[in-house]
Amino acid sequence: MFSFEIFQEILISIRQNKLRSFLTCFSVAWGIFMLIVLLGSGNGLQNGMSSSFKDALTNSIWMSSEITSLDYNGIKKGRKIDLKNEDQAAIKQMSNQIELSSTRYTIPVSTTISYKEKYGSYEVRTVMPVYREIELIKMMEGRFLNDRDQAEFRKSGVISTEIRDYYFPKENPIGKYIKINNIAFQVVGVFEDKDNWDNNRCIYIPISTAQQIFSAGHNVSLLAVTLKDVTVDQSKDIAIKAKELLAKRHSFDPKDPRAVNVNNNFENMDRSLSIIRAINIFVWFIGIGTIIAGIVGISNIMLISVKERTQEIGVRKALGAKPWSIISMVLQESIFLTTMAGYIGLVFGVGLLEIVSKNIPVNKAFINPSADIGVAIWATIVLIVAGAIAGFFPARQAAMIKPIEALRYE
Amino acid sequence: MIHLKNILKTYTTGQNKLHVLKGINLDIDKGEFVSIMGSSGSGKSTLLNILGILDNYDEGEYLLNNILVKGLSERKATQYRNELIGFVFQQFNLISYKNALENVALPLFYQGVSRKKRNIKAMEYLDMVGLKPWAEHMPNEMSGGQKQRVAIARSLIAQPKIILADEPTGALDSTTSLEIMDIFKRVNDEGITLLIVTHEHDIADLTKKKIVLKDGLIDEIVVNSPKILID
Numbered sequence: 203m204f205s206f207e208i209f210q211e212i213l214i215s216i217r218q219n220k221l222r223s224f225l226t227c228f229s230v231a232w233g234i235f236m237l238i239v240l241l242g243s244g245n246g247l248q249n250g251m252s253s254s255f256k257d258a259l260t261n262s263i264w265m266s267s268e269i270t271s272l273d274y275n276g277i278k279k280g281r282k283i284d285l286k287n288e289d290q291a292a293i294k295q296m297s298n299q300i301e302l303s304s305t306r307y308t309i310p311v312s313t314t315i316s317y318k319e320k321y322g323s324y325e326v327r328t329v330m331p332v333y334r335e336i337e338l339i340k341m342m343e344g345r346f347l348n349d350r351d352q353a354e355f356r357k358s359g360v361i362s363t364e365i366r367d368y369y370f371p372k373e374n375p376i377g378k379y380i381k382i383n384n385i386a387f388q389v390v391g392v393f394e395d396k397d398n399w400d401n402n403r404c405i406y407i408p409i410s411t412a413q414q415i416f417s418a419g420h421n422v423s424l425l426a427v428t429l430k431d432v433t434v435d436q437s438k439d440i441a442i443k444a445k446e447l448l449a450k451r452h453s454f455d456p457k458d459p460r461a462v463n464v465n466n467n468f469e470n471m472d473r474s475l476s477i478i479r480a481i482n483i484f485v486w487f488i489g490i491g492t493i494i495a496g497i498v499g500i501s502n503i504m505l506i507s508v509k510e511r512t513q514e515i516g517v518r519k520a521l522g523a524k525p526w527s528i529i530s531m532v533l534q535e536s537i538f539l540t541t542m543a544g545y546i547g548l549v550f551g552v553g554l555l556e557i558v559s560k561n562i563p564v565n566k567a568f569i570n571p572s573a574d575i576g577v578a579i580w581a582t583i584v585l586i587v588a589g590a591i592a593g594f595f596p597a598r599q600a601a602m603i604k605p606i607e608a609l610r611y612e
Numbered sequence: 613m614i615h616l617k618n619i620l621k622t623y624t625t626g627q628n629k630l631h632v633l634k635g636i637n638l639d640i641d642k643g644e645f646v647s648i649m650g651s652s653g654s655g656k657s658t659l660l661n662i663l664g665i666l667d668n669y670d671e672g673e674y675l676l677n678n679i680l681v682k683g684l685s686e687r688k689a690t691q692y693r694n695e696l697i698g699f700v701f702q703q704f705n706l707i708s709y710k711n712a713l714e715n716v717a718l719p720l721f722y723q724g725v726s727r728k729k730r731n732i733k734a735m736e737y738l739d740m741v742g743l744k745p746w747a748e749h750m751p752n753e754m755s756g757g758q759k760q761r762v763a764i765a766r767s768l769i770a771q772p773k774i775i776l777a778d779e780p781t782g783a784l785d786s787t788t789s790l791e792i793m794d795i796f797k798r799v800n801d802e803g804i805t806l807l808i809v810t811h812e813h814d815i816a817d818l819t820k821k822k823i824v825l826k827d828g829l830i831d832e833i834v835v836n837s838p839k840i841l842i843d
Contacts, residue, residue: 206727214709517705520666522694522722522770525686605693606666 212535215507226503227543230496230588234544234581237489238551244485246559246571248478261432262336263441264465265293265425265448274455283452283461287413287420290330292451293444299429299436304333306424307409309416315405317369317380324365325404326382328412336426337395339406344376344391351390351408359387360406363394382407385415429468437468493584497540497592504536504596512603519605529597536593537586544585548578613774613805614640614663619672621658632658633669634828640807642773645800647808647816650825657778659825660809664697664776665689677773694722698767700777704759706751712738712762713747719770730769737765741795757788764795774805781815793818 216223270281287305294303307328315324333339334346342363351358359380366375379386387407395401413419427444429437441464449456508515515528552572559570621633632655640646650656661667662674665681674681677696684692693699698719706715713734720730738744741761751759760780767775777796781789793815800806800820808819816822822834 211709218709513705514707517701517707518718518722519690520664520693520699521719521766522690524690524722527722604666606661 208531208534209538211531212538215535216539219503219507222503222506223539226496226499227539227546229499230493230540230543230585231547231550233489233492233494233496234547234585235551235554236492236547237485237581237584238548238577239554240485240489241482241577242551242555242571244478244482245574247481249570251474251478260467260471261430262426262428262467263437263444264467265444266463266465267421267423268460268463270454270458271460272455272458274458275453277453281454283448283454284421285423285425285448285452285462287422289448289451290422290425292447293425293427296443296447297440299432299440301428301430302332302336303425303427304330304336305409305422306333306426307412307416307418307421308423309412311383311416313382315365315369315380315382316384317378320369322365322368325400326412327404327406328409329406330409333406333426334393336428337401339393339395342392342394343374344389346391346393347406347408352410355411355414356408357385357387357411358390358408360391360393361389362402362404363392364402365405366392380405432468434468434472437466441466441469490584493588496543497588500536500540500589500592501595503539504532504593505599507535508532508596508600508603511600515600515603516605519603525601528600528603532597532600533590533593536596537589540589540592541582541585544581544588548581552578613642613644613677614638614807615673615675617673619659619662619674620670621655621662621667622670632828633662636672636828636830638823638830640805642805643800643803645796645806645820646823647810647819647821648823648825649810649813649816650831651811654825655828656809656825660776660778660807663807664699665693694719694770696773698770698772698775700760700763700767700775700780702779702782704751704756704763704783706759706762706766708751711748711750712743712754715751715762716765716769718766723770733769734765737769738762740768741765755788756784757791760784760788760792761795764792764799768799768804772804774807775799777806777808779810780808781810781812786814789815790818 265285267283267285270277270279270283273279285305290303290305294300309326309328312323313326315322315326329347331347331349331352334341339346343366344360346360347358350356359382361369361375361380369375369380370378375389375392378389380389381387382405387405393406409422413421429440432440445462445464446456448454448462449458452461454461515523518528519525555571559572616636616638619633619636620631623630623632636655636659648656648659658667662669663676665676665684668683676692679692679696681689681692706712707718710718713731716737717730717734720733725733735744735747738747741764743758743761743765746754746758746762751762754762760783764775764780767777775796780796781792784792789812796806796808797818806819808815810816817836820836822836824831824834
């Protein structure tokens with residue numbers, strides 16, 4: 203039953219109490235503003251976290267060689283465990299939920315990369331060809347390492363865009379030879395991987411070649427597997443089994459917290475998600491609390507307004523206003539005030555988030571803090587409900603006014 | 613039009629019971645112009661509230677336009693007030709932020725009449741009380757007499773069976789009071805029943821019948837000689 207008359211009355215009532223209306227509206231606007239900014243920041247954190255998981259590793263488990271910390275079967279602690287090429291094959295056969303697996307060998311000496319007169323120090327990662335799919339490396343030019351590179355111990359290298367820009371600013375790197383510690387490798391491809399700073403500052407070469415050059419035998423430093431269609435609990439299970447298998451193969455205590463470090467990204471992701479969930483709950487809690495303070499304010503102003511208009515409401519009733527039309531008058535005023543104030547807060551909140559997300563430097567922890575359309579719809583519902591709640595008590599008060607009040611001359 | 617039979621009304625304040633109306637029997641016919649007089653505390657305001665369905669009574673029977681008014685829901689009471697009764701108050705009780713035209717049109721708004729129709733009708737009634745040029749003015753721009761004329765137009769617009777006026781001249785000077793009474797007389801000439809509560813004898817003398825209340829009972833009913841009405 204919205205009508206021009208009621209709208210006009212609302213405007214007049216606001217105009218008659220400018221300061222009071224402004225302060226009350228401000229508290230609601232502030233509440234919504236805070237809610238939007240907090241939710242947007244929550245989204246930013248969430249986006250940041252999910253993007254650091256996006257390109258790689260959300261479905262992978264990583265095992266790395268370490269030193270034992272427990273005595274086992276008469277062998278003293280402090281022994282270095284060397285994972286082997288064969289461990290990869292054994293682990294792969296362990297479960298059919300393991301999809302991909304690759305080893306990685308870390309070159310034990312510092313590596314100097316040179317091309318013509320240019321020298322630089324970059325990380326050299328030695329991996330199996332399948333590693334590209336685990337790390338989700340994006341190829342820009344040429345190809346990644348392949349099985350022939352691996353089988354024939356070829357000196358092939360895949361460089362990042364950053365390395366290309368440094369060594370080959372004006373020429374095509376494919377087919378050129380760069381030197382790693384004075385050993386020539388042919389560049390077969392260029393990749394880009396901006397997950398983190400390190401990933402785009404390295405060169406991939408075949409692990410077989412590296413093991414040969416650095417006399418590492420079959421030793422590997424890292425073993426990565428990806429799992430398909432598993433829950434967090436199943437992944438934990440596989441991680442435990444993998445450690446037990448390695449313990450058996452290398453004779454160490456499966457309960458040894460070190461020896462082999464198992465890093466389960468399912469679990470990490472799960473933990474991060476629950477932190478995000480907790481942050482979100484906290485944000486809603488604070489936001490709703492602030493809005494409630496606003497509601498109480500609106501409710502208060504409406505109560506005073508009803509009190510001041512007691513005689514007028516009495517007259518209206520004497521002239522034929524039904525209780526419902528009085529209630530709806532008060533409710534509409536309250537909903538109008540809340541919604542209008544709330545929308546001002548909403549616009550400012552969204553505006554601030556837009557400005558922030560356009561101006562923050564590229565930062566992996568905080569990406570695109572924005573309130574999406576879903577949040578706006580929620581905020582609208584919250585506002586209308588809030589307005590109705592705020593108006594409820596004053597409206598009831600107004601409905602209880604007897605028309606006889608109109609006849610009292612005070 | 614109005615039939616009151618043995619109306620009793622008691623107010624209870626704490627331990628004390630105050631018998632305000634102690635058995636009112638009264639009949640008012642269609643087209644009558646009646647004043648109710650009495651000193652303060654005589655029960656005249658309470659009687660008017662009961663007649664206006666603004667207050668309940670404890671015992672007795674009140675028929676308005678042959679409808680029994682007793683124990684009505686607020687909704688029903690509101691509907692009867694809107695359709696059958698027009699009110700005129702001592703303090704005019706115009707809505708301060710509405711202009712004269714909107715004030716007059718208000719009862720029709722609550723009947724759900726469209727804005728255009730009720731404004732046309734409100735203009736007619738404003739014309740009738742001689743305030744057509746003042747339609748766009750706000751109440752605070754008008755004199756007491758003008759405000760009361762707007763209030764009378766408002767009480768008439770829903771074409772009620774009866775007009776109840778509570779001290780309609782109480783806040784006005786004597787010249788303006790006479791103007792208002794003149795309007796009431798014209799309204800009455802068109803056949804509308806009028807009931808005025810007043811404590812001023814010269815106002816009461818301008819009506820056709822005086823009902824004098826004393827201590828919750830009707831003390832006397834005086835039929836004024838028609839001569840006084842000829843101005």
